[in-house]
Amino acid sequence: MESFSSGFVGVIGQTNVGKSTFINAILGKKLVITSPKPQTTRNRIRCIYNSKNVQIVFVDTPGLHRPHNKLSRHILRQAYRTLRELDLILYMVEPWSGLSAYDTLLLDRLTGHDKPIILLVNKIDRAKGNALEETLLAYARTDIFAELIPISAQEGTNLNEALHTVIGCLPKRMAYFPVDMITDQSERFLVSELIREKIVQLTFKELPYSTAVRIKEIEQQSAGSVHIRAEICVVRKSQKGIIIGKHGAMIKEIGTRARRDIETLLGTKVFLDLIVRVRKDWTKDEHEIEILTREEMIV
Numbered sequence: 470m471e472s473f474s475s476g477f478v479g480v481i482g483q484t485n486v487g488k489s490t491f492i493n494a495i496l497g498k499k500l501v502i503t504s505p506k507p508q509t510t511r512n513r514i515r516c517i518y519n520s521k522n523v524q525i526v527f528v529d530t531p532g533l534h535r536p537h538n539k540l541s542r543h544i545l546r547q548a549y550r551t552l553r554e555l556d557l558i559l560y561m562v563e564p565w566s567g568l569s570a571y572d573t574l575l576l577d578r579l580t581g582h583d584k585p586i587i588l589l590v591n592k593i594d595r596a597k598g599n600a601l602e603e604t605l606l607a608y609a610r611t612d613i614f615a616e617l618i619p620i621s622a623q624e625g626t627n628l629n630e631a632l633h634t635v636i637g638c639l640p641k642r643m644a645y646f647p648v649d650m651i652t653d654q655s656e657r658f659l660v661s662e663l664i665r666e667k668i669v670q671l672t673f674k675e676l677p678y679s680t681a682v683r684i685k686e687i688e689q690q691s692a693g694s695v696h697i698r699a700e701i702c703v704v705r706k707s708q709k710g711i712i713i714g715k716h717g718a719m720i721k722e723i724g725t726r727a728r729r730d731i732e733t734l735l736g737t738k739v740f741l742d743l744i745v746r747v748r749k750d751w752t753k754d755e756h757e758i759e760i761l762t763r764e765e766m767i768v
């Protein structure tokens with residue numbers, strides 16, 4: 470038998486650097502949600518890259534940040550609990566941030582786990598002057614990275630090189646998951662995330678951080694279509710008004726955009742019913758946070 474490599478690869482870094490965009494680009498499929506706002510990803514989500522001789526389990530993680538409330542502390546715990554299972558860490562930064570005090574702190578914590586770390590400098594399409602060179606130099610000096618690779622997840626630059634480098638670092642062993650599996654998350658969770666993504670993208674201020682989406686029902690129709698009922702939870706009545714919008718314009722826009730993505734994901738026609746519910750102060754209550762942000766793993 471030809472030799473097979475496989476392993477768990479965590480994509481870790483500060484919030485908003487492009488971790489989820491990178492994973493979607495490598496997989497060639499939109500599995501995890503992205504947005505220009507920080508703290509978009511809330512869960513540890515395994516996304517599986519399969520080819521003839523390799524299986525890479527990319528673990529998308531919530532961006533690391535200084536926690537400021539209960540929800541953000543919960544999100545941070547989700548990121549850190551992934552570390553033990555990893556064979557390799559991809560640490561992602563932007564080409565203008567330099568090596569901040571906060572990055573130094575995070576890297577200290579990561580090196581304590583004794584795993585190889587590769588630096589990905591993302592968004593090089595936006596780097597100005599010699600910011601990229603300076604960033605690479607600052608990180609190279611720390612002497613903790615096995616490789617430093619400049620990429621643009623959005624433009625697809627150097628992604629093949631990154632992929633080959635990752636493969637070269639993986640242990641020779643059998644696939645952990647079935648080779649036709651692309652994620653450990655349930656269809657329900659992926660669908661709820663696509664709806665949440667539209668809310669994060671279309672709303673402002675605290676609303677992206679006060680919203681959770683629960684799927685109430687996914688019902689297969691006889692005509693080969695799927696009927697989905699989902700509940701959008703917010704913390705205040707005024708937020709419910711914003712999500713619904715003037716004459717229902719906002720909820721219609723959220724629904725239209727989400728339905729398009731869900732149809733692509735499921736490969737079938739989708740009817741989407743959205744209702745908005747106020748769950749007062751859910752972002753301040755550990756139990757509610759646990760329920761409303763829980764990922765639903767299928768393995």
Ligand SMILES: Nc1nc2c(ncn2[C@@H]2O[C@H](COP(=O)(O)OP(=O)(O)OP(=O)(O)O)[C@@H](O)[C@H]2O)c(=O)[nH]1
Pocket residue numbers: 483484485486487488489490491502503504505506507508509510511530531532533591592593594595620621622623624
């Ligand atoms: N110009 C440019 N923008 C990018 C690139 N990669 C990602 N972005 C943008 O950066 C923003 C954040 O991307 P995400 O993938 O959501 O970032 P993340 O690191 O997963 O963020 P969190 O989940 O909040 O930690 C989005 O607006 C992306 O479109 C890139 O290579 N170039």
Ligand SMILES: [Mg+2]
Pocket residue numbers: 488489490502503509510529530531532
């Ligand atoms: Mg993300």
